[in-house]
Amino acid sequence: MDPAARFSRGIGLFDATALVVGSMIGSGIFIVSAESARQVGSAGWLLAAWTVAGISTMVASLCCAELAAMLPRAGGQYVFFREAYGPLAGFLFGWTLLLVVQTGTIAAVAVAFGKFLGVLVPAVSSRPLLTAGPVSVSPIQAVAIAVILVLTASNTTGLKTGTRTQNLFTVAKFAALLGLTAAGMVLGGAAESGLRAGDFWRAGAPSGLPLRGTALALAFGTAMVGPLFAQSAWNNVTFAGEEVRDPGRTLPRALLAGCAIVTALYVAANLAYLNVLPLSGIAHAPEDRVATAAATALFGAPAAAAVAAAIMVSTFGCVNGLILSGARVGYAMARDGLFFRGLDKINGAGVPGNALWAQAAWACLLVLSGSYSDLLKYVISADLLFFVLLVLAVVVLRRRRPEWPRPFRVPGGALLPSLYGAGGAALILLLLTANPRKTWPGYVLVAAGVPVFAYWRRRGGGDAATRA
Numbered sequence: 001m002d003p004a005a006r007f008s009r010g011i012g013l014f015d016a017t018a019l020v021v022g023s024m025i026g027s028g029i030f031i032v033s034a035e036s037a038r039q040v041g042s043a044g045w046l047l048a049a050w051t052v053a054g055i056s057t058m059v060a061s062l063c064c065a066e067l068a069a070m071l072p073r074a075g076g077q078y079v080f081f082r083e084a085y086g087p088l089a090g091f092l093f094g095w096t097l098l099l100v101v102q103t104g105t106i107a108a109v110a111v112a113f114g115k116f117l118g119v120l121v122p123a124v125s126s127r128p129l130l131t132a133g134p135v136s137v138s139p140i141q142a143v144a145i146a147v148i149l150v151l152t153a154s155n156t157t158g159l160k161t162g163t164r165t166q167n168l169f170t171v172a173k174f175a176a177l178l179g180l181t182a183a184g185m186v187l188g189g190a191a192e193s194g195l196r197a198g199d200f201w202r203a204g205a206p207s208g209l210p211l212r213g214t215a216l217a218l219a220f221g222t223a224m225v226g227p228l229f230a231q232s233a234w235n236n237v238t239f240a241g242e243e244v245r246d247p248g249r250t251l252p253r254a255l256l257a258g259c260a261i262v263t264a265l266y267v268a269a270n271l272a273y274l275n276v277l278p279l280s281g282i283a284h285a286p287e288d289r290v291a292t293a294a295a296t297a298l299f300g301a302p303a304a305a306a307v308a309a310a311i312m313v314s315t316f317g318c319v320n321g322l323i324l325s326g327a328r329v330g331y332a333m334a335r336d337g338l339f340f341r342g343l344d345k346i347n348g349a350g351v352p353g354n355a356l357w358a359q360a361a362w363a364c365l366l367v368l369s370g371s372y373s374d375l376l377k378y379v380i381s382a383d384l385l386f387f388v389l390l391v392l393a394v395v396v397l398r399r400r401r402p403e404w405p406r407p408f409r410v411p412g413g414a415l416l417p418s419l420y421g422a423g424g425a426a427l428i429l430l431l432l433t434a435n436p437r438k439t440w441p442g443y444v445l446v447a448a449g450v451p452v453f454a455y456w457r458r459r460g461g462g463d464a465a466t467r468a
Contacts, residue, residue: 075332169317184272
């Protein structure tokens with residue numbers, strides 16, 4: 001370790017935008033539409049779910065841009081919460097992120113890489129490869145762990161390595177998804193496709209009963225959850241805010257451009273799916289692999305291998321972005337005295353090496369446990385709450401810290417944050433009432449961080465809310 005090592009501002013506009021786009025595009029766009037289609041039973045409402053989720057993402061990114069330009073610090077959203085709501089709120093965000101959200105997503109996306117590798121290499125399967133007592137390791141899990149370790153090792157060698165990897169895989173996966181979307185729009189158009197269906201706006205429940213009024217609102221809200229989380233992780237670029245060149249200009253531009261690109265591409269991709277497949281073909285695609293079903297309908301069975309390769313590229317790049325950014329939150333918490341000592345060290349390559357390896361260790365344990373999927377489902381509602389608090393932090397900090405310079409300001413004053421907050425609160429309430437078994441445990445997990453915070457404060461964690 002080099003005690004004199006410091007972060008370097010090596011992330012330019014293209015790097016930051018690639019981090020936004022690359023962290024957002026994982027495996028979700030290739031599979032999520034199946035569940036959403038089952039919820040609403042209508043091509044029109046499926047497109048509406050993706051469109052509204054995209055608009056919500058854009059509003060949130062606008063608000064985040066003001067905060068990121070004002071507070072370009074390592075930890076990003078953790079720092080925003082710390083300054084707006086106090087150190088406990090910041091800690092609970094970081095606690096949930098590092099315990100489940102970031103590491104669980106790393107585990108899930110790495111496992112998705114392994115599963116799609118299995119399409120090309122049948123030996124990579126879910127059958128146990130090694131068993132030691134209660135723990136068994138399948139080839140898919142072994143591949144996922146290898147991906148996490150390789151990308152973590154790569155990121156410990158310096159920021160340039162991490163950003164170059166991110167740029168390369170972001171361009172590749174964007175091109176692959178754009179190519180599939182263009183093929184679907186140009187070569188599709190069968191008479192039975194979802195876009196040509198006469199019941200375009202006729203919503204129906206999985207039982208076949210029509211959806212109207214409150215039932216339709218509930219179904220639509222539930223159908224939006226997948227698209228919202230397929231478009232999440234855009235905030236990860238703020239975690240590396242201390243390493244961004246000219247952050248007052250670069251961070252807002254990267255957030256807005258990156259989210260706009262992905263939002264437009266996701267809506268277009270769903271238009272392409274509907275131009276190729278009937279709605280039933282989307283809703284009941286084998287193993288929910290909508291992109292594979294669309295490509296197969298266009299080009300025949302060999303297309304499945306091409307789509308699997310494209311998803312592998314997508315997931316590999318996504319894991320890299322999650323690893324690069326997530327470790328900065330653990331570093332920031334440790335720097336505030338609220339996490340394990342030693343994670344606040346910058347190695348000789350100018351990156352938080354200890355925090356990177358600690359993150360990798362926990363993500364690998366989640367892969368082995370197989371619990372990441374359930375944990376992510378539990379914290380969906382809580383993660384939505386964190387996005388609402390992120391947006392409302394704009395209003396809070398304008399009142400608490402009006403003197404702070406704001407290189408970028410959200411247009412419309414408090415209007416956009418308030419609208420997002422109201423919509424987010426309604427969706428959270430819907431999830432809490434409609435599926436309490438998968439929502440309340442997430443809040444219990446967040447609340448479990450309160451005594452952990454008290455422990456770190458007793459160990460000497462200072463009042464981080466007062467730190468520059």
